[in-house]
Amino acid sequence: MSDTASSRLLSGRSLAMAGGLVVVGLLPLAAGASPYMLGLLISSLILAGLGLSWALLGNLGGMVSFGHAAFFGVGSYASALLAAKLGVPVLLAIPLAGGVATLSSLAMLPALRLSGPYFALAILAYAQIFRILATEASWLTGGAAGLQRFPGLPTVFGFNFAERHGSYVLVLGMVVLCALIYVVIRRSYVGIALRAIAESEDATRVVGVNSTLLKTWMLMLSAFIAGMFGALNAHIIGFLEPDYAFSGIWSVMPIIGAVFGGYRSVIGPVFGAVVIYMFDQVIAKSLIPVGHQILLGIVLAGMVLLAPNGLAGLVGRIFSRTGGKHHARA
């Protein structure tokens, strides 16, 4: 790993991982999944992208966020409003919405000086404030009644993104792209320095690392990714209201998914979000119609206690024990 950071930011292994993700991701299409199933998978991939953005901040930035719903919600509203009121093409509005979420994250910069629980709860406070602001600013957002008339995903070169298969492919592509960005950053000197900061901030700063600046970048990037997935979700769902766009679900599900899959790896949050969401929607909901999240809570608590590095950590352990013979994919 000695020259990883310099020459080959994208190694063969990470490209293989991306390829694998695409192949696995396309399996449901090949298998002819029902529109209902595809709809669930799209939602789970939205959460996967959100989980990546949460893990990026948590793993590289060393900051636990209990308020990623803030960025998600800002992204959804920004994209819907840009498309509806200013007529911005939807595929352009989505990255712009990521930019708006990044701008909103700048309001949180003072929180970067806070440690651990204080940062976590400060972000939670921001999410609440944004939700209430979205409700109160009804001249712009339609208030509690919500926003309904905004464009869905377009058709490009005859490829209809608004239709389930098209949406699925688009969201899958975005998840893979974000995973690659994450890999590149993690292997760069910035990523290495960030991990060192998480271990010992002072010792890293005395060799010339501007820890506040690097953390700021991670917060901004995390907000950008979360905002883009919020925007994607808005155009797919076609309806927004503050209690939905800023719902605590968008803060909680990525955490559960990332911890379940292993937030210290890149693949973990993606895999974890998909498994957890499908488990919640398909199994937990049928067992316990109201209060099914109790099962998610049990899974989360169990993972933190028994396998704090998630499934990715477990798989890694099995690999190192059996010398890589095992093809454990959990």
Next chain:
Amino acid sequence: MTELILQALFSGVLIGSVYALVALGLALAFGAMRIINLAHGELVLLAAYMAYLVESRTGLEPYAAIPLALAVVSAVSIALFMLVNMIRDHRELNSLILTFAIGIILTNAILLAFASDMRTTTSAFLQDAVSFGDVYAMRGEIIAFALSLVLMGLLWWWLKASWYGRAVRAVSSNRGAAMLMGINPTRIETVSFLVAGALASFAGVALYTMSVVQPAVGHALTVKAFIITVLAGVGSIPGVFLGAVLLGVTEALTVTLASSALQELAGMVLFLMVLFLMPNGLFGARARRG
């Protein structure tokens, strides 16, 4: 208008005293273990539902549920402590996630057992209005306020005078040195969680008699308690009380002067302002920077 404001101030102080009990439980566990228990509000909620259970099944006054609440909540609090104690790596981060998960479990367990309806006391005695000049309160609010003051006094005395109190303070200021002095930190931490559970029990029952509870309230209470410790620092009981009253009054005034939709916003804005403008809390407590 003046009467309305006076009334808001008065109600804010009354509810603030119960917030103080909730926040003191959180602060006690934090002081001993350096861990924010994100399920603390759910412990309070659990006690409130014990009061509902006793009142609806037996027709007794809600305060008759205190023994049951103490037993159940203390047991859960100790179980929670033992689980947190199992964490080995990245304690700060993992304990946040673990207690958060336990909060989800408790909220949904309560939802399963008691449904999502709002509950409050049906006791005519507690709901009777009492007037103090221009301002009014329910008798339940007055009793809860008095109970909170008594409990805070007891806690203050206990921390100051007892061997445990001194040991708790020793462990929270320097764990290593405390161990050298022959203090077993695990025992102290257990006691801290027990006392936090007891405070949560009283706070929950009191809350049930003066306000409405539903499953989602637990999480909101944790956030409120955290806001109060940010306002006050975790250092002193009078500080926590003042912070709690400030939050209660801010909320009540927002509801009176603006709208009830902004109640939560007021608390959050207060929280962020203090966090950024007065990094040592209103009363100059410990630093919270990394």
Next chain:
Amino acid sequence: MLALDGVTVRFGGLLALSNITFTVEKGEILGLVGPNGAGKTTLFNCISGLVRARGRIGFEGKDMTRLPLHRRARSGIGRTFQIPQPMHHLTVRENLTVAQVFGAGRKDPARIAEILDVMELSHKADADAASALALQELKRLEIAKALATEPRLLLLDEVLAGLESNAKRSFMLKLRELHALFGLTIVIVEHDIETISNLCTRAVVLNFGQLIADGTPAEVFSNPAVVESYTGTAHA
């Protein structure tokens, strides 16, 4: 090269450093001496920027007082910690490379190799820094990491502590070698009078946050105030 003027630090009610004023000349090896709790590490923290101080800290004619930690590292002040703090999960070479990239703003594998060679860490270059190194190797890594930022002033916090006398002598030779090889100015915190006398051209003594003596080691250690501060707290 380094000019401290009235540096004062207060922790709550405790006066950790009181009006410290002295200068370090280019090319010196200066010993910073004093009993435990005298304020030596706090002074290092002030110079490197971990602790905000009142007074003025000048380095090569520039005012450093308001500069954040990482900017001081980039302007040529390197330091070690008494307890080595390697960057975990990185190899020894990666530790140095990160320090060089951020501290010196360039990437020069040849220089890293040279530092590894001088600090006798070449054989462990690709070993995991946190888990595969013995304590003495960690201490050498701590110095190597500081060297990788290409400092002109190097602050060494008790790097010789815990060494038996032979090892100490050879480590002193190593420090002289670094001093000459990289054209360094060195400030070293050290308790041992004999070590200071052999290694340093000048010594500054702190006691209870006050500067009580400044001069050649011989002058300083015959100063009655210094002798008094050392008897009772003296430990070899």
